[in-house]
Amino acid sequence: MTVTDDVLLVHGGTPLEGEIRVRGAKNLVPKAMVAALLGSAPSRLRNVPDIRDVRVVRGLLQLHGVTVRPGEQPGELIMDPSHVESANVADIDAHAGSSRIPILFCGPLLHRLGHAFIPGLGGCDIGGRPIDFHFEVLRQFGATIEKREGGQYLEAPQRLRGTKIKLPYPSVGATEQVLLTAVLAEGVTELSNAAVEPEIEDLICVLQKMGAIIAMDTDRTIRVTGVDSLGGYNHHALSDRLEAASWASAALATEGNVYVRGAQQRSMMTFLNTYRKVGGAFEIDDEGIRFWHPGGSLNAIALETDVHPGFQTDWQQPLVVALTQAAGLSIVHETVYESRLGFTSALNQMGAHIQLYRECLGGSDCRFGQRNFLHSAVVSGPTKLQGADLVIPDLRGGFSYLIAALAAQGTSRVHGIDLINRGYENFMDKLVELGAKVELPGKPAL
Numbered sequence: 425m426t427v428t429d430d431v432l433l434v435h436g437g438t439p440l441e442g443e444i445r446v447r448g449a450k451n452l453v454p455k456a457m458v459a460a461l462l463g464s465a466p467s468r469l470r471n472v473p474d475i476r477d478v479r480v481v482r483g484l485l486q487l488h489g490v491t492v493r494p495g496e497q498p499g500e501l502i503m504d505p506s507h508v509e510s511a512n513v514a515d516i517d518a519h520a521g522s523s524r525i526p527i528l529f530c531g532p533l534l535h536r537l538g539h540a541f542i543p544g545l546g547g548c549d550i551g552g553r554p555i556d557f558h559f560e561v562l563r564q565f566g567a568t569i570e571k572r573e574g575g576q577y578l579e580a581p582q583r584l585r586g587t588k589i590k591l592p593y594p595s596v597g598a599t600e601q602v603l604l605t606a607v608l609a610e611g612v613t614e615l616s617n618a619a620v621e622p623e624i625e626d627l628i629c630v631l632q633k634m635g636a637i638i639a640m641d642t643d644r645t646i647r648v649t650g651v652d653s654l655g656g657y658n659h660h661a662l663s664d665r666l667e668a669a670s671w672a673s674a675a676l677a678t679e680g681n682v683y684v685r686g687a688q689q690r691s692m693m694t695f696l697n698t699y700r701k702v703g704g705a706f707e708i709d710d711e712g713i714r715f716w717h718p719g720g721s722l723n724a725i726a727l728e729t730d731v732h733p734g735f736q737t738d739w740q741q742p743l744v745v746a747l748t749q750a751a752g753l754s755i756v757h758e759t760v761y762e763s764r765l766g767f768t769s770a771l772n773q774m775g776a777h778i779q780l781y782r783e784c785l786g787g788s789d790c791r792f793g794q795r796n797f798l799h800s801a802v803v804s805g806p807t808k809l810q811g812a813d814l815v816i817p818d819l820r821g822g823f824s825y826l827i828a829a830l831a832a833q834g835t836s837r838v839h840g841i842d843l844i845n846r847g848y849e850n851f852m853d854k855l856v857e858l859g860a861k862v863e864l865p866g867k868p869a870l
């Protein structure tokens with residue numbers, strides 16, 4: 425077991441109760457920040473959360489000559505890309521392994537400078553996470569790509585050209601790559617089998633504000649008519665539906681009651697349907713959504729993750745903890761990432777009964793079916809959970825361990841909690857606000 429210094433002691437058994445607020449989405453804000461690179465004027469982004477992925481992109485933008493400063497309101501960033509051409513990127517290696525976002529700098533940098541160096545990517549270790557679609561589409565636009573020490577070097581010998589692209593799978597990142605490249609490419613780009621997640625729609629809104637021409641069809645086709653230049657934008661980022669669902673799952677697993685200010689029904693409809701099937705209660709108003717455990721037993725369900733409008737894979741791990749408390753056999757089929765169920769072994773150590781399978785259980789066949797990946801789970805419940813020593817494996821797995829520790833009897837030591845700061849703003853303060861009994865060893869109780 426690799427044990428890190430950043431440990432949280434969680435004394436379980438107290439329902440989470442109260443109100444917290446979620447701000448802009450981890451999976452939109454950093455990309456909207458990258459879009460600012462495409463403009464000829466400053467952009468203003470509002471509702472920006474203080475999470476590590478935002479700090480990483482802020483550092484990368486600054487390295488590329490973009491001035492980034494806070495606006496007058498909390499959570500507001502002003503990004504001025506006037507000096508990109510004179511930037512010195514000698515220190516780019518320091519950003520290797522930091523997040524998934526550097527790959528999205530390709531299009532904007534190729535348009536601005538004619539070349540780009542992209543350091544190795546980070547992100548959660550939940551599958552192979554190849555970037556072959558990204559490079560394939562960039563080649564189609566006319567870029568050349570060469571592997572160099574520490575990353576990839578790209579060049580655009582001439583202005584990138586619009587093209588016709590069909591993605592092998594509706595990848596979120598590859599769709600964003602196409603958008604951020606096509607907006608300034610010459611001519612029309614037609615992308616089929618595109619991802620249509622709410623964060624992508626919001627990125628399209630950002631780009632349209634900058635002057636882009638983008639049409640979204642109902643059949644996963646996106647058409648972009650390239651323009652010669654773009655301006656800045658003023659945008660309020662859509663809220664984080666993934667964080668909201670994590671707190672909702674925490675409320676359910678701990679038999680609590682949490683009002684998530686900022687949660688939005690429109691982007692969470694699929695999650696809300698599932699939450700209701702499990703037996704969770706919720707009430708929606710204009711400012712947010714209240715989630716609670718209504719008493720009695722929870723229902724076992726069959727759940728399959730999928731691209732939007734399916735059940736988002738990042739919702740899966742936190743909800744699985746709640747499913748350990750449901751009566752009967754739940755089936756979970758993870759179809760987006762081949763290795764996103766590994767986190768369940770620690771839940772079993774805590775007393776859960778979760779069995780993993782290589783077969784596609786409970787729904788359609790997916791890309792992983794015949795390929796030896798443990799990507800289906802049968803969760804039998806309800807099971808009492810006991811506190812344990814836990815090492816956080818990835819972002820959502822980490823939040824799931826927090827939920828499990830909060831729902832368990834006794835004390836858990838959760839190692840590696842800093843990883844959670846990548847995508848959850850002030851999660852420790854929020855836990856305390858909701859009445860969780862947590863402490864950092866050697867420090868006064870929080």
Ligand SMILES: CC(=O)N[C@H]1[C@@H](OP(=O)(O)OP(=O)(O)OC[C@H]2O[C@@H](n3ccc(=O)[nH]c3=O)[C@H](O)[C@@H]2O)O[C@H](CO)[C@@H](O)[C@@H]1O
Pocket residue numbers: 450451452524525551552553554555556557558593594595596597598619621736737738760761762
């Ligand atoms: C920063 C960010 O927004 N991260 C999100 C984004 O990740 P990300 O954009 O990396 O995820 P993708 O949608 O691209 O990946 C989906 C699937 O496509 C495969 N694939 C992807 C690209 C590629 O070049 N080749 C390839 O095979 C991946 O291995 C995976 O199996 O969307 C995921 C799916 O909603 C979310 O879980 C992540 O939270």
Ligand SMILES: C=C(OP(=O)(O)O)C(=O)O
Pocket residue numbers: 450523524546547548550738819820847
């Ligand atoms: C998988 C995730 O993020 P990333 O793509 O940044 O690793 C996530 O947010 O759960």
